[in-house]
Amino acid sequence: MSAPADSAQPLASTSNDQAPTSADITTNNASRGQSASASASASELARTKITLQGALKSFQDFPIPGINFIDILPLFQDPAIHNALLRALELQVLEFVGGLKPDVVVGLDARGFLFGPSLALKLDASFVPVRKKGKMPGPCVTAAYEKEYGTDFFQMQEGAIKPGQKVLVVDDIIATGGSAAAAGTLVKQLGGELVGYLFILEIAFLKGREKLGGVPTITLLETDE
Numbered sequence: 001m002s003a004p005a006d007s008a009q010p011l012a013s014t015s016n017d018q019a020p021t022s023a024d025i026t027t028n029n030a031s032r033g034q035s036a037s038a039s040a041s042a043s044e045l046a047r048t049k050i051t052l053q054g055a056l057k058s059f060q061d062f063p064i065p066g067i068n069f070i071d072i073l074p075l076f077q078d079p080a081i082h083n084a085l086l087r088a089l090e091l092q093v094l095e096f097v098g099g100l101k102p103d104v105v106v107g108l109d110a111r112g113f114l115f116g117p118s119l120a121l122k123l124d125a126s127f128v129p130v131r132k133k134g135k136m137p138g139p140c141v142t143a144a145y146e147k148e149y150g151t152d153f154f155q156m157q158e159g160a161i162k163p164g165q166k167v168l169v170v171d172d173i174i175a176t177g178g179s180a181a182a183a184g185t186l187v188k189q190l191g192g193e194l195v196g197y198l199f200i201l202e203i204a205f206l207k208g209r210e211k212l213g214g215v216p217t218i219t220l221l222e223t224d225e
């Protein structure tokens, strides 16, 4: 999509141009013997995805030329959409991981902090942050990474995850996958069992999930722009 610099555009989607229908979403459930309540949840999830997709905006050439920046902040401006987002993430996790509820939700600095703690509460799990280098006290483990528009370092505090805890890593967007892969490395370094990744939006053409080593990865929405 091309747009004048600093001009917000509603985000169109590729695979979600045809917003997921309840039929799409229930396909996986059919073989598991779908209940009426699972079907209702799938319909609710499909409707919510359309609402969420419509609230996203994109900005061409931010933060550097050539990047089409997708802004997820509008999802938090309207309490109804914010609430729908959290409900959709919860449904998506429960559908995806089945009985394997995570013990810990790990959120990535900074946009993973916008919904990670709320989701952790809904799942009755702990919340643990991954922060950019130099923000947290005490001994930390560190990983360098590359993302779509630069390089950085992530850290976690030693002892923040207990060995063997099941960990779900959450963030707003997966682009190249560099940030998420670095977070996964830190989780494993602390002895956590990485059970999955969850993102609000996947920028599919950047193929970030290929960096995640086959760890189960859920994304609510997808775009190819």
Ligand SMILES: O=P(O)(O)OC[C@H]1O[C@H](OP(=O)(O)OP(=O)(O)O)[C@H](O)[C@@H]1O
Pocket: 108, 109, 110, 111, 112, 146, 147, 148, 149, 171, 172, 173, 174, 175, 176, 177, 178, 179, 180, 208
């Ligand atoms: O898949 P990748 O190419 O690694 O990019 C995705 C990451 O980039 C953004 O964070 P950013 O580093 O811009 O930090 P912010 O949340 O503090 O803005 C985004 O919130 C993800 O964390």
Ligand SMILES: Nc1ncnc2[nH]cnc12
Pocket: 067, 068, 069, 070, 071, 147, 148, 149, 173, 175, 176, 203
């Ligand atoms: N295109 C993009 N839009 C928003 N956040 C991002 N993080 C990495 N790439 C991004």
